[in-house]
Amino acid sequence: xxxxxETAANRENLRRVAIDPVSRVEGHGKVTLLLDxxxxxxxxxxxxxEFRGFEKFIQGRPYWEVPVMVxxxxxxxxxxxxxxxxxxLDPVVGALTLTxxxxxxxxxxxYGQILQSHALHFFHLSSPDLLFGFESPVQQRNxxxxxxxxxxxxxxxxxxxxxxxEVIRITAGKRVxxxxxVPGGVNKSLTAAERDTLLADADQMIAWSHEAVHLARxxxxxxxxLYDEFGLFRSHLFSLVRADGAxxxxxxxxxxxxxxxxxxxxxxxxxxxxxxIVEEVKPWSYMKFPFMQDLGPLKxxxxxxxxxxxxxxxxxxxxxxxxxRQAFVAHGEGEPVHAPLAYHWARMIEMLHAAExxxxxxxxxxLLSDQRMKEGTKGREGVGIIEAPRGTLIHHYRVDEDDxxxxxxxxxxxxxxxxxxxxxxxxxxxxxxxxxxxxxxxxNHIEVAIRAFDPCLSCATHxxxxxxxxxxxxxxxxxxxxxxxxxx
Amino acid sequence: MKQFLLDGQPVPFAxxxxxxxxxxQAGHYIPSLCWHKDFPAHGSCKLCIVKAAxxxxxxxxxxxxxxxxxxxxxxxxxxxxxGLLQMLFxxxxxxxxxxxxxxxxxxxxxxxxxxxLTSRFRHFYPDRPxxxxxxxxxxxxxxxxxxxxxxxxxxxVDGKSVFALTGRGIHKHLVVxxxxxxxxxxxxxxxxxxxxxxxxxxxxxxxxxxxxxxxERTYDTSxxxxxxxxxxxx
Numbered sequence: 038x039x040x041x042x043e044t045a046a047n048r049e050n051l052r053r054v055a056i057d058p059v060s061r062v063e064g065h066g067k068v069t070l071l072l073d074x075x076x077x078x079x080x081x082x083x084x085x086x087e088f089r090g091f092e093k094f095i096q097g098r099p100y101w102e103v104p105v106m107v108x109x110x111x112x113x114x115x116x117x118x119x120x121x122x123x124x125x126l127d128p129v130v131g132a133l134t135l136t137x138x139x140x141x142x143x144x145x146x147x148y149g150q151i152l153q154s155h156a157l158h159f160f161h162l163s164s165p166d167l168l169f170g171f172e173s174p175v176q177q178r179n180x181x182x183x184x185x186x187x188x189x190x191x192x193x194x195x196x197x198x199x200x201x202x203e204v205i206r207i208t209a210g211k212r213v214x215x216x217x218x219v220p221g222g223v224n225k226s227l228t229a230a231e232r233d234t235l236l237a238d239a240d241q242m243i244a245w246s247h248e249a250v251h252l253a254r255x256x257x258x259x260x261x262x263l264y265d266e267f268g269l270f271r272s273h274l275f276s277l278v279r280a281d282g283a284x285x286x287x288x289x290x291x292x293x294x295x296x297x298x299x300x301x302x303x304x305x306x307x308x309x310x311x312x313x314i315v316e317e318v319k320p321w322s323y324m325k326f327p328f329m330q331d332l333g334p335l336k337x338x339x340x341x342x343x344x345x346x347x348x349x350x351x352x353x354x355x356x357x358x359x360x361x362r363q364a365f366v367a368h369g370e371g372e373p374v375h376a377p378l379a380y381h382w383a384r385m386i387e388m389l390h391a392a393e394x395x396x397x398x399x400x401x402x403x404l405l406s407d408q409r410m411k412e413g414t415k416g417r418e419g420v421g422i423i424e425a426p427r428g429t430l431i432h433h434y435r436v437d438e439d440d441x442x443x444x445x446x447x448x449x450x451x452x453x454x455x456x457x458x459x460x461x462x463x464x465x466x467x468x469x470x471x472x473x474x475x476x477x478x479x480x481n482h483i484e485v486a487i488r489a490f491d492p493c494l495s496c497a498t499h500x501x502x503x504x505x506x507x508x509x510x511x512x513x514x515x516x517x518x519x520x521x522x523x524x525x
Numbered sequence: 526m527k528q529f530l531l532d533g534q535p536v537p538f539a540x541x542x543x544x545x546x547x548x549x550q551a552g553h554y555i556p557s558l559c560w561h562k563d564f565p566a567h568g569s570c571k572l573c574i575v576k577a578a579x580x581x582x583x584x585x586x587x588x589x590x591x592x593x594x595x596x597x598x599x600x601x602x603x604x605x606x607x608g609l610l611q612m613l614f615x616x617x618x619x620x621x622x623x624x625x626x627x628x629x630x631x632x633x634x635x636x637x638x639x640x641x642l643t644s645r646f647r648h649f650y651p652d653r654p655x656x657x658x659x660x661x662x663x664x665x666x667x668x669x670x671x672x673x674x675x676x677x678x679x680x681x682v683d684g685k686s687v688f689a690l691t692g693r694g695i696h697k698h699l700v701v702x703x704x705x706x707x708x709x710x711x712x713x714x715x716x717x718x719x720x721x722x723x724x725x726x727x728x729x730x731x732x733x734x735x736x737x738x739x740x741e742r743t744y745d746t747s748x749x750x751x752x753x754x755x756x757x758x759x
Binding site for chain 2: 097098099101102104105106109209210211214215216217219220224225439440441
């Protein structure tokens, strides 16, 4: 099964342009383009060349180790894996429901994660592109450049992320790779002093997040031709929503909307995900391509993440974020917004929501309760689904009679967006690279499209705009015709 | 009272007392992994290595002598200890990031204490499957350092001889003393002394996992040096 521009009809005599590596999550990806003699794009692929193997080597390990081990999948959003695994393993210890304290502390941890991750992505990674332009001087196109030109924006971005990290530290024990969630509950409550430390800054974070939404919106509306059209493609939208249709990033049921915004699947229990989602393997990428089984691989793929969530829910259960959601929806003039660059605007709305949720949770006395754990009749299987910063994250485990993991299936957020990112790359390649000489700025258009999805690109590859990207243009005989390098 | 000099400091001792015991009693820390106050000296981990009268000896197994000059907390001896720790780390599979004993593990604490920053040697990556057959206790052999504390506790205190070391040299490993080799097929109990004596993460009680939060684990706020000396005082 192949999409337009996925596989060239005749690969002979086509020039191959490889962007290798494109930075991505904890590993490597690359973009390859095949161009004909006139420079027209005949094939464009985002290949994910990582191979991790977590699903295999977690087998044979004790179940209680899993939430701590699998979070090592990622250094940016480990809390998501930590919590998804803990949720999946709650039924294994017989905790079919958790104590109010445990649920709220986990939620606090998760929304702290959303806040810090979204702030990191928008301010540190993407704002240089958005504030200075995709082809602005590379020396400026980084967070240091933002700090020089827009010091208050950079400062707020850094402090928003720091606050989110503090929420994580206080709930999980460490800013990165903590141990807070355990099957059946959490291992620590908040002290009054910890709560008060966070509360002191909570309102400021809401205010700054609000400003960030307006910044993203202003950028979008100031150049609608670019923001609405760049890399545009239409697809289904997929996410968790709460039982009443509200946005919920920690728990709920699964919902799918079609590209026109109609709900086509709803109230899917997390435990039933396997009945709906299947993954296709393609020989040119290690990352699978999930799709809805009944819709098939050509029509059943979808977007996940902020752009999907903000439009898949019926409302956001916090006042300021809901007002911003309504403005966002209005921008679509009755149709869902599919523009990849609108991810940024949607992401900031979620950040505002996270800040509001954190403030409200901090005022809840249950956070201080020592009623942290529940247990009951042990189970042998569990599915945990959570809305990670980048999208729907699925963890599924089976445990044998000796308490060892016998089966593990993980479908991570970036995987759901595999086809979507490929589509965006193809649209951008066709629109901006077709028949033109390679420049760093043009290459950055590809990066901008991929980056909009926030595909968990690691700090190392994105740091300070020095995303290591080498593009080589090879002549038909394989000789090097042109080469451009960014970063190091 | 008789005394010897430890790093230039006088340390009193009673006849028959080892260098390690006398030193700790006097408030001087000499590290160990296999030594335990309830058992005879074992001398296998070699972390307590000191230079006494010009020779390298195990402080736990060497009786103190009047007038000896003993070097312990010196760059040379601490470097030896760091090397020994590095060898212990590469010999097993010690993945601290996902080990529930992290923060309460003596091997890890000593790694910090002796500023072990690299593994230095090539990892062996031995294949040591876990034994989860027992309803209450899991054995993760990957982390075994062959201190034999469980062997000794089970044999000498619990009267069960559940554990043994087998194999020679590089092939040495901990086994369960049952025909099937499974812990479930022994009379081992979670209340045995052997179930509570492992200094690393081999003998684990099922269930608690990561119940102790970061910040409250044994070595989160105090070094192994100060905690071992406190134990001596109590």
